[in-house]
Amino acid sequence: MLSLVVSVFVLVQCMNNAGEKIEQVVNFAAYAGSEKCMSCHKDVYDKHLKTAHFLTGQPATENFITGSFKKDSNSYYYSPDILVQMQKRDSGLYQVIYYKGEEKMAIRKDIVIGSGVMGQSFLNWRHNRLFQMPVTYFTAAAQWSNSPGFPEGKVMTDRPITARCLECHVTYAEGSGGDTLEPVNFSRDKIIYSVGCEKCHGPAAKHVEFQTNNPAVKTASFVINPAKLNRQQQLDVCAVCHGGKMQKTKPSFAFVPGKNLADYFIIDSINNLSLAGGEVEMHGNQYGLLRKSKCFTATSTMTCSSCHNIHENERGKTGLFSARCMSCHPSNSAGFKTATHLLVTGIEKKCINCHMPAQESRAIAVYLQGEEKPKAALVRSHFVGMYPDVTKKILDNEK
Ligand code: HEC
Numbered sequence: 001m002l003s004l005v006v007s008v009f010v011l012v013q014c015m016n017n018a019g020e021k022i023e024q025v026v027n028f029a030a031y032a033g034s035e036k037c038m039s040c041h042k043d044v045y046d047k048h049l050k051t052a053h054f055l056t057g058q059p060a061t062e063n064f065i066t067g068s069f070k071k072d073s074n075s076y077y078y079s080p081d082i083l084v085q086m087q088k089r090d091s092g093l094y095q096v097i098y099y100k101g102e103e104k105m106a107i108r109k110d111i112v113i114g115s116g117v118m119g120q121s122f123l124n125w126r127h128n129r130l131f132q133m134p135v136t137y138f139t140a141a142a143q144w145s146n147s148p149g150f151p152e153g154k155v156m157t158d159r160p161i162t163a164r165c166l167e168c169h170v171t172y173a174e175g176s177g178g179d180t181l182e183p184v185n186f187s188r189d190k191i192i193y194s195v196g197c198e199k200c201h202g203p204a205a206k207h208v209e210f211q212t213n214n215p216a217v218k219t220a221s222f223v224i225n226p227a228k229l230n231r232q233q234q235l236d237v238c239a240v241c242h243g244g245k246m247q248k249t250k251p252s253f254a255f256v257p258g259k260n261l262a263d264y265f266i267i268d269s270i271n272n273l274s275l276a277g278g279e280v281e282m283h284g285n286q287y288g289l290l291r292k293s294k295c296f297t298a299t300s301t302m303t304c305s306s307c308h309n310i311h312e313n314e315r316g317k318t319g320l321f322s323a324r325c326m327s328c329h330p331s332n333s334a335g336f337k338t339a340t341h342l343l344v345t346g347i348e349k350k351c352i353n354c355h356m357p358a359q360e361s362r363a364i365a366v367y368l369q370g371e372e373k374p375k376a377a378l379v380r381s382h383f384v385g386m387y388p389d390v391t392k393k394i395l396d397n398e399k
């Protein structure tokens with residue numbers, strides 16, 4: 001018995017020494033940055049620049065900001081006396097707070113969070129700490145607004161940014177101070193901006209180094225291709241950011257692709273009851289909702305890649321998504337001709353209108369100027385199923 005244990009131990013050691021599957025050290029130096037991938041993966045890189053992943057979590061320069069700085073549309077009034085204005089100054093882009101016409105505080109936008117599909121929030125450095133700024137741009141209304149979850153009628157400037165907020169919107173940020181789970185400080189020069197290549201492929205400085213030094217080698221080393229992981233690990237690559245509310249058990253950024261998410265978080269599960277009652281928050285929980293769908297439970301292969309070609313910006317291509325549904329649900333099959341389906345013209349391009357409708361988010365909702373109720377962004381439900389009210393509306397429009 002004893003000898004068996006020893007020999008297994010030796011084998012593991014040998015494999016570690018010979019192979020590349022040694023424990024990854026996750027730190028700033030382990031990352032190369034997406035620009036380094038361009039020379040050898042130009043096609044993927046060029047497409048990636050157009051995605052929401054690339055556009056989120058960037059330095060707050062003009063080319064990444066969608067909201068207006070023009071005189072007639074650069075303001076948000078918290079009350080008739082309290083105004084926040086967006087201003088370009090020599091040292092950057094600012095939110096300037098006025099009380100009764102007098103400037104009280106000017107805060108620089110240092111980091112922009114959000115591609116602008118729904119909206120953009122801004123972060124500001126104070127020493128080595130990051131704070132969320134009071135005003136957010138809300139795309140659906142093309143207006144500046146109070147930041148989501150901020151108190152009504154009052155300017156808040158001291159909401160600290162957690163490592164978890166950054167974990168979902170940048171590739172890597174090095175934290176320090178605080179307790180082991182929650183740092184209070186971040187290093188300004190140790191951030192890998194945007195949701196870049198290495199967020200889904202793991203830290204890849206070694207891959208870059210190896211392939212650069214060995215140009216004759218046409219196979220890859222020291223990098224993860226999610227397609228080669230098991231199904232749960234493939235889902236985990238996305239669920240770290242698309243799994244909704246989860247309580248972490250290890251520091252943010254410790255999880256990297258190829259690991260099991262359950263070793264890093266207590267993963268929230270959506271129960272059927274809340275689904276039936278329509279009480280589920282759709283924001284950022286594509287994973288939880290999909291996992292409850294029949295498409296997912298009745299197959300052993302469905303992952304996010306069944307419907308998403310992740311390197312491309314495919315937003316709005318309803319017909320393309322419907323084609324992906326029909327790879328499993330061909331519209332020429334006998335079972336497809338249901339009573340409702342027979343009433344719809346051009347159904348081949350409309351699957352998601354009825355079965356994955358866009359619904360109001362409760363998390364991304366803001367107070368627009370002078371309005372008493374918050375206005376919500378629309379998010380696409382990933383519970384693939386039946387939505388009778390939505391279907392009824394669409395059928396009414398068919399008539
Ligand atoms: C010096 C050239 C070079 C650079 C730079 C480079 N790669 Fe690669 N990469 C390769 C080669 C060669 C392969 C193997 C052939 C292929 O799959 O394209 C590869 C394959 C891959 C694969 C597929 C791995 C697999 O097992 O199927 C991924 C993912 C990848 N690279 C990601 C990256 C990322 C991310 C970066 C930037 C951080 C990067 N590469 C930079 C040369 C490079």
Ligand code: HEC
Pocket residue numbers: 051052053055056113114115116117118167168169170171195199200237238239240241242304305308310313314315
């Ligand atoms: C670092 C966290 C993170 C990871 C990992 C991640 N995403 Fe995202 N993803 C985001 C964020 C944040 C957004 C919203 C970006 C925005 O609009 O500002 C987003 C947006 C998207 C969108 C919407 C694109 C659009 O055009 O609006 C899709 C689709 C998506 N992700 C799919 C995936 C899939 C599939 C995976 C896994 C292969 C994945 N994501 C991994 C954070 C992540």
Ligand code: HEC
Pocket residue numbers: 113114115116117118119120121132161162164165166168169240241242243244245282283284285361364379
């Ligand atoms: C668990 C991961 C996660 C955390 C934490 C998180 N976000 Fe997001 N965020 C997302 C995802 C995913 C989206 C894409 C919309 C969706 O799926 O609801 C998004 C969308 C957004 C958008 C809209 C972007 C757009 O235009 O589409 C903004 C703005 C935003 N987040 C800001 C923040 C800020 C600020 C924080 C921290 C205080 C934060 N988020 C924390 C995952 C996260």
Ligand code: HEC
Pocket residue numbers: 034037038041044045046048053195196197198199200201225226227305310311
């Ligand atoms: C949001 C996650 C995500 C991001 C960001 C991302 N990839 Fe990928 N990548 C994937 C997934 C998932 C696959 C496997 C696709 C599949 O299931 O077939 C993949 C596959 C690959 C492959 C294997 C060949 C192929 O095209 O399928 C290469 C090479 C690659 N990615 C390079 C890159 C590079 C370079 C970047 C940045 C410019 C990048 N990826 C950004 C998720 C991502």
Ligand code: HEC
Pocket residue numbers: 294295296298299301302306307321322324325326327328329351352355356384385386
């Ligand atoms: C990987 C294959 C696959 C893909 C892709 C797929 N489905 Fe499914 N789906 C299934 C299977 C298997 C079932 C269960 C058997 C059935 O009802 O046909 C199912 C069930 C369903 C159901 C019945 C749900 C219920 O609660 O009764 C609907 C509706 C549906 N799918 C719509 C879609 C739509 C819309 C898309 C595209 C956005 C899609 N599916 C993509 C495999 C898939």
Ligand code: HEC
Pocket residue numbers: 322325326329331335336338339340341344347348349350351352353354355386391394395
């Ligand atoms: C106008 C809304 C609407 C559109 C568009 C639509 N469906 Fe449906 N679908 C329904 C309804 C409602 C049902 C339930 C059966 C019925 O009432 O006819 C259903 C049933 C289904 C089922 C379950 C069938 C079964 O065997 O029980 C699947 C799978 C499905 N749809 C897939 C699709 C796909 C794939 C598309 C696109 C090609 C699509 N649907 C387009 C409304 C729609």
Ligand code: HEC
Pocket residue numbers: 235238239242286287290295302303304305306307308314315316317318321352356378379380381382384
């Ligand atoms: C059955 C098909 C299907 C699967 C599987 C799927 N998605 Fe989607 N997803 C869609 C469709 C359709 C849209 C809407 C695209 C659009 O509006 O252009 C979408 C949109 C999104 C968006 C943008 C959200 C918004 O409200 O605009 C995100 C983020 C996203 N998906 C993430 C994921 C992640 C993460 C997974 C895996 C856990 C996943 N998706 C699996 C079909 C799917």
